[in-house]
Amino acid sequence: MAKILIVGNGGRENAVKRALSAHEIAQTTSSNMQEILQTARDFSADLTIVGSEDLLVAGIEDLFSQAGMKLFGPGRAASRLEGSKAYAKDFMKKYGVKTARYQTFSDYETAIAGLVDFNLPVVVKASGLAAGKGVIICETADEARDAIAEIMVEGRFGKAGEQVILEEYLVGKEASILSLANEKGIFPLVSAKDHKKIGEGETGPNTGGMGTFAPNPFYTDERQAQFERDILAPTLKGIQAEGLKFAGCIFFGLMLTDNGTYLLEYNMRFGDPETQVVLPLLDSDLYSLLTACMQRTLTQEDIKIRNQKAICLVLASGGYPGDYQKGKEITGLDGVDYLEAGVRHENGKSYTNGGRVLNLLAQADTLEAARNIVYKNAEIVDFAGKTYRKDIGSDAI
Known part of the structure; x- marks a missing residue:
């Protein structure tokens, strides 16, 4: 029986806790990295799992690593793939990951001027971390100008809005692919579908997620082949080329369009509320998978999925x-x-x-x-x- 420290107590963290219930679990809601490290030491944790993107972006894995403690998650360098949408989009472009056309802006006036290069609707994104709420789909030019002002002038998302991304709007079905990953390989779990908007029929503002189901029936074998070729393989190539050494979860947010499968975003941790439907369908022991991922011995064959x-x-x-x-x-x-x-x-x-x-x-x-x-x-x-x-x-x- 392993001793596992889980950081956080939201739905995702409690889903991870349930999936690891055969082991001894401790939980902390502290957001202080030194306090969390001390809790892990006091508990003699064999492994720590962090739900918060803020802690990962701040470098909690690096702190644990330096202290000789094991934490499942990316270091500060790899966390930038989630912590900065501008960095992530540039990474996708550099390594040929299929994604929507975009431009990044660091000041309000230039962003407003840049709107002429995009058809409507257009997607306006705060580059930094905004708790899943920093993406605004704008139907009109006025809405887009208001969104840019809200992010860059009014500071709705604080420092997360210091850079703004304008992005081509893609039409299709969304899919969420959680995967266990290290610099040697990326190993997808079962597909899921998230519902991000507050209202029925995907209306109203974005939330952290109002529900999910798995597997995602729109993610067909053909879509999986497109994902592996156009997104997974170039992502792994980029991780290796950039020297991003880590063992953690990469969440791929996909859009399944008539023109192929596109990557919307990376999250570098278990998704919420996708984890709540993905982990119950695992027919493999989660702790064994996490351990194998960290030891760089994990294979796709190790991941067994229930037919439910x-x-x-x-x-x-x-x-x-x-x-x-x-x-x-x-x-x-x-x-x-x-x-x-x-x-x-x-x-x-x-x-x-x-x-x-x-x-x-x-x-x-x-x-x-x-x-x-x-x-x-x-x-x-x-x-x-x-x-x-x-x-x-x-x-x-």
Whole structure:
């Protein structure tokens, strides 16, 4: 039995904790790297797993490595593939990774002038970390100008908006590919589909994710071949050429279009809420896979996938992803399969403590059966202001 420290307590981290439940787990919500290192030492952790992109970008893996402790995740250099969208897009261009046409801007006036080079709709992105919310799809030139002003002038995302990317808008189906990766190889897990917008039919502002299901039926064998040729292989080539030595998770956010499969973004950690549906479908021991990845002995054959469907439905606080209230009592959890995402406990009761509150989960032989379970449970579980999408997985049935 291994001793594992998990940093964070959102839905993703609790999904990882569940998948590693055969081992001894400790959890910390500290965001102080030295404190986390000390906790790992005090616990004699065999392995530490970090959910937060902020900590990875800040170099927590480098700190652990220097201290002779094992952490599953990229070092500071490799984390830039998530921490800077400008760096990531330049990396994609340099190594021939198939991605949307883009331009990067460091000042407001030039970005506004650059709009003439793009058809509408256009995608406006804050280059830095913005908790999954720094991407704005603009239907009109006025919307695009407002988005650029919001990011660069009003500072909605703080330092994350010091650079802005304008990007060609791609039409198609999205796919999320979580993979275990090191500089020797990239080994995909089962495909998933995320639902990023707050409203049904992918309407309204972006969130951290309102639900997922796996496997993704739109990610066919043909799409997989395109991904491996146009995205995975050149990414690995770039990682090797740039000397990015690490063992961690690379999340590929894909767009499946009529003109092929494109990479939207890299995340350098387990995705949320994709992890909540990908890990339950693993038929291999997760700790063994992570260990093999770190030892550079992992092969694709080691990754076994169950022949089932999994779904995750996010119950969120009213007002999310904008302003929302906390402290609403949660009822109806008995007999429901769920992971906590933003919950606190007091005197034996549970209360909302975040924008995304609960992840309702189900696995079944068909997506329809799994979907019926989570939506039935969504009516049973209750708290004031409860909000959720009614169409997770509907386009795949």
